[in-house]
Amino acid sequence: MLGGGVESSLLDRQRYFTGGYHDNSVESGPITLPANTQFEGGFFKGCLGEVRIGNSLLPYFSADQLNLDNLTSHNYFSLSDQLLTMDIGCKLCFDYECQNDGWCANANDSYACECPAGYAEDYCNVNIDECQQNECMNGATCVDMIANYTCSCPNGWTGWLCEQDINECDSDPCQNNGSCRNLEGMFECVCPDEFVGRQCETYKVVTCENFPCRNGSTCVDVKNEETKDNFTCTCAAGFQGPYCGVPYCAENVEPCLNEGVCNVSGVSPFCQCLPGYEGRRCETNINDCAADINGKYPCDHGMCIDGIDTFSCDCSNTGYEGVSCERDIDECETQIAQCGQGVCMNLNGSYTCRCLPGLCGEECLMTDPCFxxxxxxxxxxxxxxxxxxxxxxxxxxxxxxxxxxxxEEPVKEAASSNAFNVLVIVGPILGLMLLAGVVATFLGVRAARKKRATRGTYSPSQQEYCNPRVEMDNVMKPPPEERLI
Incomplete structure (x- = not known):
């Protein structure tokens, strides 16, 4: 077993493993222990005291101590892979475990890493928060760094710790002859009577004489009910807002569409559109399939498909090809046409088959029934x-x-029957028209006779002319009808 309190277990005749998760192999011929090889569980970490195989203690000697020139000629125990200088003892720390440029100061005595400034803990994995003991002043915000910190100063203060007051009056912030007074972290403007505002920038009473309307807009001395001002601005083209200071295409108003850009470099702002778009806000896709000024369409034949700043022509089933469907396809030459035993004749966008005598049909494949x-x-x-x-x-x-x-011969009776039907319809109509004419004539003559009996010029008869005696009864009677003219 390997010393240091970690037991080993025998898995086969030639390989040994240390206990726990360390897979340190022991091989025979000679037996080697690759103690510095990185495997699944990491390097062997701990203390190496002795090595036993079958309860037999194997003493550790280096190659120099054994005085061997050929390491394979004798049986011995050693640590391989350039670790022959390692002494029997403990290996508690490896440099690769230390983070943030940390290192093992004493690998045999301590498992903790030596950390650079700004880091702490055993593996140098914790950034020390220097802001816990910061000295930032005047409400400044501490920003932690590596082994350091900085102070983010509020307005009116400067310095490493924000300890210095900025004299804002040095930049002369007060307008319209206002007087500046420097205060801690701020300033104050004492304004003339006709101005107000933090920097004396606003008239107390504003009229068109103060030119409040911007961008060349027109000012009228009429009260604006919306803003309660004593004037009203009529904005120039491309501007809006109560004082005409906002371009119509600004992002927070009516932004340009389809990646257009609001251009305010000229006299009047406008939406600068990408190719293929137009309109006040670049909202319209230009129809690239429309005819040009000469009335010519982009596709000579086929269907035009509009895109963004482009178009394409669909030449399907037209008999033409090309970008604009401008080239006629010779169906006879390309063998698209099938004319059977006929002769193929190419036409613009099409073809026709001239059939031999006795054949007919579009492809001359049928027998002519008239031949x-x-x-x-x-x-x-x-x-x-x-x-x-x-x-x-x-x-x-x-x-x-x-x-x-x-x-079939035409039926003659049909013609006479048709004539009879016409006569039946037209005859009564003509009879009614003739009768109406006779009645109208009679009534007209009668009305004329009555009119002649009561109106006209009187001419005395021969008897009345020669006889001086006047008979009143004749005067009272109407004259004869034939004497009225």
Missing amino acids: LENPCQNGGTCQDDCIHGEGLYKCICTSGFAGLNCT
């Missing part, structure tokens, strides 16, 4: 309809015939 035999009768012309299905056709019939194959 071998004309199914149309009575001089009708056959026209294939292969686009809707194989074997389909239509007949263009001559005058007087109809039907699928021009075999």
Whole structure:
């Protein structure tokens, strides 16, 4: 066993382990104890007094003491890996255990590390709080450091311990001819009668004569009910607030969107937008698919897909290719077209198949039903309809015939029947119109005759003209109708 009160246990014929968690191997031929090797539990730490195997005491000798040139020629016990200078005794401290640049001052006598200034405890793992005994003055805040501390001074104080009062009056902080008085940790301004404020910066009574409106804005001597001022500011473009001092695009007002930047370097602030955006607050994505000033769209064919400061053209199923779908695809050359036994003819964005006689259809794969035999009768012309299905056709019939194959004659009675139906509808309407005209004529003549009987010019008859006698009864009677003109 290894001395020092730690027993060992035999696990196999050639390897020994110390008790606890230390895995120190002992091997034969020669037997070595790698006491300084770092393994799972760490270095061997403790006191080495004696080594026994099978209750037999093995004395410890160094190579010099044994006076051996060949260490493998005799049986002996020693510590390997350059620890031959280690004496029998205790190993209580290792440098790697010490933190923050600590070290083992006496590894054989003490397990505690020697710590640099500012650290404490056995392994130098605790930073000493120097602020526990600080001397900061005038309400200063102590800030702990390594083996030191500093004092964070409040306004008006300076020095290592914040013990010196700052004379704020040296910087002449009082405005508008105010008088400065230095106090401990602060200052005081004695203002003229027309000014107030900590630094005499504000007029007691402010009007437009004091130019309160900022950034070139207009001042009107009208009371502002919101601010209770004796004036009102009409802000210049891009500014807002009661005194027009806030850019409209400031972060706490209406910040620019989409990573735009509020630019206040010019006369009027504005949102400087990233490429692809526009608007007062950069809120609008520019439509890159819109036509230019010449009315030209970015995609010659296909569908335009708008992006951020970019666009792309989807040329699917258009017969064109390229960034702007500007190049026609020759379907005949690329063998996209399938024309069977026909001849492929390329078109812009498409193609067509010119079929050989007897074939029809888009790909010339169907038999032309009009080629071998004309199914149309009575001089009708056959026209294939292969686009809707194989074997389909239509007949263009001559005058007087109809039907699928021009075999049906038109029904003549149908025309006379249609004429009769029209006469039945139109006849009564014409009769009513004629009757209404006759009645209107009769009523008009009657009304005219009554009018002539009561109105017109009087002409005396021959008898009345030659006879000087006047008969009153004739005067009372209306004259004959034929004498009225």
